[in-house]
Amino acid sequence: MMSPSASSNSTPGSIKSLTASSLGRFxxxxxxxxxxxxxxxxxxxxxxxxxxxxxxxxxxxxxxxxxxxxxxxxxxxxxxxxxxxxxxxxxxxxxxxxxxxxxxxxxxxxxxxxxxxxxxxxxxxxxxxxxxxxxxxxxxxxxxxxxxxxxxxxxxxxxxxxxxxxxxxxxxxxxxxxxxxxxxxxxxxxxxxxxxxxxxxxxxxxxxxxxxxxxxxxxxxxxxxxxxxxxxxxxxxxxxxxxxxxxxxYMKIPFSSLYMLDTHFFKVKLSYVSVDLMKLGASVIIRYGKIDMFKGSMRLAVDKWGRIDVTDPVAFQVKEDNNLSLVEYELVNVSELSN
CATH class of the missing domain: 3.40.50.1000 (HAD superfamily/HAD-like)
Structure with a gap:
């Protein structure tokens, strides 16, 4: 059988970046x-x-x-x-x-x-x-x-x-x-x-x-x-x-990528997790999260799906209203869950 790379092109879809307002209707x-x-x-x-x-x-x-x-x-x-x-x-x-x-x-x-x-x-x-x-x-x-x-x-x-x-x-x-x-x-x-x-x-x-x-x-x-x-x-x-x-x-609570132009990226170290996550070494993308800053840490509350507390934000900017209705959150160093 021909390999995919030899016989076809694997191509990203043509959907443009979607704004928060355009996602909100789904x-x-x-x-x-x-x-x-x-x-x-x-x-x-x-x-x-x-x-x-x-x-x-x-x-x-x-x-x-x-x-x-x-x-x-x-x-x-x-x-x-x-x-x-x-x-x-x-x-x-x-x-x-x-x-x-x-x-x-x-x-x-x-x-x-x-x-x-x-x-x-x-x-x-x-x-x-x-x-x-x-x-x-x-x-x-x-x-x-x-x-x-x-x-x-x-x-x-x-x-x-x-x-x-x-x-x-x-x-x-x-x-x-x-x-x-x-x-x-x-x-x-x-x-x-x-x-x-x-x-x-x-x-x-x-x-x-x-x-x-x-x-x-x-x-x-x-x-x-x-x-x-x-x-x-x-x-x-x-x-x-x-x-x-x-x-x-291996996902009991599924998360997907965010499609928007104005996305805030940050990396975190976990303090504790109250939802089931993917296996070690994987990434998690959470949609529709709410960020609150308190005592130098961030709390990300996920609508309907539980809560993740995170610490040590990197290159993260909080808006004046201190409330991001849509963010992209990448879970890194998942192995730290066991520490």
């Missing part, structure tokens, strides 16, 4: 205990591919390669936001450029997949944990198979659409019998698995998979595209696969 940035338990105990994890496993929307990239990028991208935005039925948007986009087999093959040769940062490690960790990984996508098998190969996901674990060509290689349509070719198709695919399932994705069709009897949990990945109509309804909104990896194994 109440699912930290998972509940029930959500975390489901994530850790699930039998299977199903990933969307476009703008989740990969940083690109495959059909948009193919259309751009074939000369119809802008018009197709507009349809994609409508489809992923849920404003039009997926099957309608899929047919309309393909009709705009009718990709030939030769064009698809040329595209695959010249545009290798660009994976989201951390996805290869997350898939590997899921497998090591005994969980089955599936790719469930409204994209096309011809373009998803190379991604599956990089991630070592077997072809039988792929649910995706199929481009159809005639004997001369001209485009004739797509296979309407594939469940992912229409709205409501991802729930159908998930139902076939008959397991405890977590769905991870960014679009309206991924959210659909969360309906009763289908996925037990929906994690919205906002690291590439943040679609508010989807993200606000997710069980958990996350921007970085790194934190999904961390929360799989």
């Amino acid at each position: 109440d699912n940035l930290l998972p509940s205990k029930e959500v975390l338990d489901l994530w850790q105990k699930t039998d299977a994890v199903c990933f969307d591919v476009d703008s989740t496993v990969c940083v690109d929307e495959g059909i948009d990239e193919l259309a751009e390669f074939c000369g119809a990028g802008k018009a197709v991208a507009e349809w994609t935005a409508r489809a992923m936001g849920g404003s039009v039925p997926f099957e309608e948007a899929l047919a309309a986009r393909l009709d705009l450029f009718k990709p030939s087999l030769a064009c698809v093959q040329d595209f695959l040769e010249k545009r290798p997949p660009r994976l989201s940062a951390g996805i290869h490690e997350l898939v590997q960790k899921l497998k090591e944990s005994g969980k089955t990984v599936y790719l469930i996508s409204g994209g096309f098998r011809q373009m998803i198979n190379p991604v599956a190969s990089i991630l070592a996901v077997p072809t039988e674990n792929i649910f995706a659409n199929q481009l159809l060509f005639d004997t001369s290689g001209e485009f004739t349509g797509f296979d309407v019998n594939e469940p992912t070719s229409r709205s409501g198709g991802k729930p159908t695919a998930v139902e076939l698995l008959r397991k405890t399932v977590v769905m991870i994705g960014d679009g309206a069709t991924d959210l659909e998979a969360r309906k009763p009897g289908c996925a037990d949990l929906f994690i919205c990945y906002g690291g590439v595209q943040l679609r508010e109509a989807v993200s606000t309804k997710a069980d958990w909104l996350e921007f970085n696969f790194k934190y999904l990896i961390n929360s799989l194994e």
